[in-house]
Amino acid sequence: MSEIYFDTRDTKFVLFDQIPIDDLLATEKYADIDREDLEAMVEEAEKVAKDLLFPICTEGDREGCTFNAEDNSVTTPKGYKEAFERFRQDDWMGISYNPEYGGTGLPYLLALACSEYFVGANPAFDLCTMLTTECAHLIEAFGDENLKDTYLEKMYTGEWTGTMCITEPQAGTDVGAAKTKATPQEDGTYLIEGTKIFITFGEHDFTKQIVHAVLARVEGDPEGTKGLSLFVVPKYLPNEDGSLGEFNDLKCTGIEHKMGIHASPTCTLSFGDNGKCKGWLIGDRSKGMRQMFQMMNAARLGVGLQGAAAANAAYGVALNYAKERLQSPSFKNMKDPSAPKSEIIEHPDVRRMLLLQKAYAEGLRAMMLTAGYYEDMAEAAKTEEEREKYKGLVEIMIPICKAYASDIGFKVCELGVQVLGGYGYCAEYPAEQLLRDEKIASIYEGTNGIQAMDLVGRKITAKMGANLMSVMAMMNDLLNEHREHEELKDAFQLFAVARDALNECSMHFATKGQSGDFLTVLFNATPYLELFGDVLLGYLLMQQAVIAHDKLNELLKEKGVDPSKKRKMRKLLKDDREARYLDGKIKTAKFFCHKVLPLAQGKAAAIKEDDLSAMEVVFDPIE
Numbered sequence: 289m290s291e292i293y294f295d296t297r298d299t300k301f302v303l304f305d306q307i308p309i310d311d312l313l314a315t316e317k318y319a320d321i322d323r324e325d326l327e328a329m330v331e332e333a334e335k336v337a338k339d340l341l342f343p344i345c346t347e348g349d350r351e352g353c354t355f356n357a358e359d360n361s362v363t364t365p366k367g368y369k370e371a372f373e374r375f376r377q378d379d380w381m382g383i384s385y386n387p388e389y390g391g392t393g394l395p396y397l398l399a400l401a402c403s404e405y406f407v408g409a410n411p412a413f414d415l416c417t418m419l420t421t422e423c424a425h426l427i428e429a430f431g432d433e434n435l436k437d438t439y440l441e442k443m444y445t446g447e448w449t450g451t452m453c454i455t456e457p458q459a460g461t462d463v464g465a466a467k468t469k470a471t472p473q474e475d476g477t478y479l480i481e482g483t484k485i486f487i488t489f490g491e492h493d494f495t496k497q498i499v500h501a502v503l504a505r506v507e508g509d510p511e512g513t514k515g516l517s518l519f520v521v522p523k524y525l526p527n528e529d530g531s532l533g534e535f536n537d538l539k540c541t542g543i544e545h546k547m548g549i550h551a552s553p554t555c556t557l558s559f560g561d562n563g564k565c566k567g568w569l570i571g572d573r574s575k576g577m578r579q580m581f582q583m584m585n586a587a588r589l590g591v592g593l594q595g596a597a598a599a600n601a602a603y604g605v606a607l608n609y610a611k612e613r614l615q616s617p618s619f620k621n622m623k624d625p626s627a628p629k630s631e632i633i634e635h636p637d638v639r640r641m642l643l644l645q646k647a648y649a650e651g652l653r654a655m656m657l658t659a660g661y662y663e664d665m666a667e668a669a670k671t672e673e674e675r676e677k678y679k680g681l682v683e684i685m686i687p688i689c690k691a692y693a694s695d696i697g698f699k700v701c702e703l704g705v706q707v708l709g710g711y712g713y714c715a716e717y718p719a720e721q722l723l724r725d726e727k728i729a730s731i732y733e734g735t736n737g738i739q740a741m742d743l744v745g746r747k748i749t750a751k752m753g754a755n756l757m758s759v760m761a762m763m764n765d766l767l768n769e770h771r772e773h774e775e776l777k778d779a780f781q782l783f784a785v786a787r788d789a790l791n792e793c794s795m796h797f798a799t800k801g802q803s804g805d806f807l808t809v810l811f812n813a814t815p816y817l818e819l820f821g822d823v824l825l826g827y828l829l830m831q832q833a834v835i836a837h838d839k840l841n842e843l844l845k846e847k848g849v850d851p852s853k854k855r856k857m858r859k860l861l862k863d864d865r866e867a868r869y870l871d872g873k874i875k876t877a878k879f880f881c882h883k884v885l886p887l888a889q890g891k892a893a894a895i896k897e898d899d900l901s902a903m904e905v906v907f908d909p910i911e
């Protein structure tokens with residue numbers, strides 16, 4: 289029967305060997321936390337993912353959510369409500385949030401590491417946590433003391449859940465086209481009226497109270513995004529003592545039937561049908577979009593994490609299947625039909641797919657956790673200069689983490705289905721569900737096309753290109769230090785060529801931008817983001833390979849094994865799991881540099897080609 293696997297060894301490698309975690313733990317903010325605490329949390333999270341969340345995932349997908357028209361309620365699949373109660377009681381909701389308001393106050397990086405397992409085990413379930421903390425975080429950042437006192441603790445502990453209500457039928461990517469109205473009242477509150485669609489966990493049976501963060505426009509405020517304000521709109525009006533009072537005139541009028549994440553209700557919400565839906569302004573009027581943008585990093589990293597989580601889960605499923613499934617003799621005996629059948633993992637094409645999955649999956653994990661580390665360092669920084677440096681790195685990485693990780697996550701899931709062959713296409717194994725569940729990550733929280741526009745339009749040009757230069761400088765430092773590496777020299781050479789290809793494209797965009805040719809830049813934004821993602825992933829894998837190489841050498845010394853003695857080396861790799869892990873890291877990075885990164889030059893050439901046929905072609909309807 290189907291199972292799910294999590295590579296805690298690799299998470300620990302990224303957390304403790306790749307990321308300079310001691311710098312973070314040395315900050316005042318995290319003075320009380322040590323490596324052992326983080327390690328224990330990662331191991332505990334794996335158990336929660338395996339024992340609590342995965343067992344309900346497959347059935348949850350089959351059963352889906354039910355909308356009950358009589359009372360506008362939504363029932364989640366069997367076991368979800370109970371799992372949520374257990375999850376929140378065990379304090380997994382607000383891992384990295386403010387302890388003053390019920391959070392646990394651990395590094396964000398750790399929350400990402402744990403969430404990777406939760407999302408991998410059950411992506412639909414995890415969305416409720418993500419949206420709840422996202423909504424609460426907005427209230428924490430911009431709400432007044434009254435709102436904070438009323439909502440935060442209950443939300444960070446999961447007693448109440450939350451949503452983000454942005455989308456309307458005519459306002460998807462074009463958020464500024466929102467028509468939801470907010471009318472000021474004498475008591476300082478607003479009456480909210482309008483319809484929001486596609487609202488994740490907009491209605492459900494996990495908790496009685498659901499708190500919505502709603503974008504709406506006060507009559508007379510400017511058109512477009514500039515006139516939108518943000519409101520807290522609870523399903524039940526809270527009493528002063530924190531208990532739930534009157535129903536707040538908002539209801540769910542239906543749920544979507546979707547490709548995946550069936551256990552996550554995607555709701556249409558109608559606010560103020562009877563003119564009695566009350567909302568409270570969060571922060572400043574007409575600053576709703578700006579406030580949301582300021583808080584978007586966590587949400588976008590959260591969606592990127594879905595890609596990394598799906599990739600890692602899909603790789604685990606494919607790898608374990610490929611080690612068991614017998615088909616055809618090995619390529620060494622391919623002409624002999626009577627030769628014993630080999631596990632499919634022995635076939636070159638399957639090995640190619642698996643190593644591609646591994647490279648992407650582990651690279652994405654490193655990318656997400658590294659971005660989380662920068663975010664933590666920006667928060668915990670002692671000096672303004674340090675804060676700016678880390679903030680800059682986060683800024684540029686956000687659109688890449690969101691879009692590259694979600695697109696590549698999908699690709700890795702697709703490879704997973706392919707490795708399993710016909711069984712991959714069938715519901716008996718989790719491969720097909722992982723693929724379906726993952727697709728949404730490239731669509732919500734700003735489609736990937738919009739992320740690419742953000743990267744080329746804002747992020748690489750910000751501060752006169754300083755943030756871009758910081759990322760490139762990190763890559764250059766690694767390259768300069770290890771260009772002549774005894775084992776990785778060739779791989780570093782290929783990495784250097786890919787890095788140059790990315791540099792050339794950035795320069796090309798700068799020239800086009802200066803000459804006012806924004807169309808060319810926008811047109812090539814998505815391929816540029818993909819190229820950037822490839823090179824960044826290559827950088828992270830090479831960083832891992834250098835570390836793994838040193839650690840493997842230490843281990844060899846300890847065991848008295850001479851690496852030039854092939855037979856002894858083979859024996860060590862056969863007997864020692866850690867040696868295999870480290871050797872696998874080195875080979876994964878080499879594979880990526882030799883087999884994937886050379887494509888960067890072709891991608892760069894296409895980006896620099898001045899062809900705008902797609903803008904000129906007449907698309908006739910197909911009749």
Ligand SMILES: Cc1cc2nc3c(=O)[nH]c(=O)nc-3n(C[C@H](O)[C@H](O)[C@H](O)COP(=O)(O)OP(=O)(O)OC[C@H]3O[C@@H](n4cnc5c(N)ncnc54)[C@H](O)[C@@H]3O)c2cc1C
Pocket residue numbers: 419451452453454455459460461462485486487488489546554728731732733734735736737738
């Ligand atoms: C399962 C699910 C859950 C969701 N959860 C939430 C939620 O909790 N809260 C919420 O508010 N919303 C939610 N959404 C909505 C989601 O954020 C939107 O679907 C998304 O923003 C895209 O909007 P759209 O679907 O209207 O597509 P459109 O905006 O119509 O876009 C269609 C295509 O056109 C492209 N496009 C559009 N405009 C431009 C442009 N200016 N330049 C270049 N390309 C462009 C897009 O990239 C996309 O490829 C959810 C959606 C789904 C399916």
